[in-house]
Amino acid sequence: MARSIFPFLLLFLFTYYYTGVQSHEEGYVTAEISNKGLEFLKDLLIEKAESSLVPLELPKIEKSVKIPIIGSVQMVLSNITIEKIHVTSSTVKTGDTGILIDVSGATANLSMNWKYSYSTWLLPISVSDKGSATVQVEGLDIGLTLSLNTLQGSLKLSLLECGCYVNNISIKLNGGASWLYQRLIDAFEGKISSSVEDAVSKKLKEAIPKLDSVLQSLPKEVSVTDIAELNVTFVDEPELSGSSLDLQINGLFYAKNEVAHSKHYHKMLKASDSCNEADKMVKISLHENVLKSASSVYFEANKMHWMVDEVPDQSLLNTAGWRFIVPQLYKKYPNRDMNLNLSVSSPPIIEVENQRISAIIPLDFVIDILDADELIPVACISMVISSSGSAEISGHALAGNLKLNDFTMSLKWSNIGDFHMHLIQTVMSTMLKTVILPFANLKLSKGLQLPVFHGYELQYAQILCTDSWIVICSDVAPVEQLRLV
């Protein structure tokens, strides 16, 4: 659990610090983290800190204390260790200079060894004793100001300010002389308090650069499938509005092992609509160019073709079924089985509109005759399918669903002479509705698995489409244990 926070911060990170140098590149994926999301992150960070700050060793404290009658007593506190820190109340606030995390009234338990020795004229030998003690720190207040900016495509986290203050401590001795107790409190209370303050501040100052180097080392691309990668380079500076922290990510797909092609996508407006429920932790907006880049990668990789050899109405895959609409096909190849070779002929045009996604898909439809082990292509029909669909969150995937709006077609080439296109129209329409779209929907229903960030995933996600953007509003929660098994 504790280790899981670092990669998680990739998506949701804290604080903002305006550096004055700003690039104006815009991301195709934006993540807007609401106050609720920041609260959630802060709680995670504190939970992580509670466990990783301890055990924390403090330097040994020595002091010579003058005690009436006895004289000068040499006292040493050693092996002072903060064993446990417990935070009960904390807040996160966004400010001009960064994000402020305030912890107030935390408690801490310390253990230590004590030792004293003195010589007195009353006794011929020097007297010494030792034992252990526990110290309870109450009212530990910690304040952090963090800044976040973009550095070479990564997020850079830095600590601007850090303060720690101990309000009260109580010391409990195990053993020891009775006079010792009060002396110890009088002489060491302040020292222990300031030692705790210094050690906690120092440890936090060391922890933030470590967290930062984890952020810096996060990959700038994420493998999505065997052929596609997603560019998760941060662009522009994080932006802080009164109610959220906005991060922008390049967010385009590109082919694996390929030099980035400098494709130019049009500049776009920001996603305007917001989710119905304002109280989600994060709002992730995907620009339609993300879908375009994904479809372009799949198209270039030659992944958009399918061989159809099974349909609900199997007669459509025998020349006999085409007897009356393409007589010359039946005449040349009577009662022969056919396969249909479908391929997308140029990248689909995808547009995200208000409450729907439209796709124009150019398709080549090659009729192959099965001849022993060979396929004989006999004709190719070009189609342009206009469809519209919706995006939805299904289980843990971003899934889609397409409906046929309309299609046009023409004969691209034929080895068996001309077709009566109007006769074919009905068959093609049936084919599209009963074979092609169900097939596409089956693929789309599996969708794109939403990433699990090392133990955290989106929960109660809502999705909506607005002009050019798909917007997902969601909470984040640890992955249910059952799903991990």
Ligand SMILES: *[C@@H]1O[C@H](CO)[C@@H](O)[C@H](O)[C@H]1NC(C)=O
């Ligand atoms: C120092 O403190 C730690 C933690 O309380 C304990 O495990 C260890 O034995 C102590 N060492 C000595 C020398 O007392």
Ligand SMILES: *[C@@H]1O[C@H](CO)[C@@H](O)[C@H](O)[C@H]1NC(C)=O
């Ligand atoms: C810390 O100290 C408090 C008060 O003395 C005590 O109730 C609590 O059990 C201690 N916790 C640990 C882990 O020692």
Ligand SMILES: *[C@@H]1O[C@H](CO)[C@@H](O)[C@H](O)[C@H]1NC(C)=O
């Ligand atoms: C410090 O703690 C002691 C014992 O718990 C309590 O009596 C005292 O009021 C506290 N002082 C402050 C300033 O909180």
Ligand SMILES: *[C@@H]1O[C@H](CO)[C@@H](O)[C@H](O)[C@H]1NC(C)=O
């Ligand atoms: C990823 O995005 C960044 C920022 O937009 C860009 O500079 C970089 O070339 C992109 N990388 C690839 C491999 O497309």
Ligand SMILES: *[C@@H]1O[C@H](CO)[C@@H](O)[C@H](O)[C@H]1NC(C)=O
């Ligand atoms: C299917 O058609 C495409 C293009 O029309 C062609 O490149 C491919 O070789 C064909 N596949 C088969 C198995 O015939």
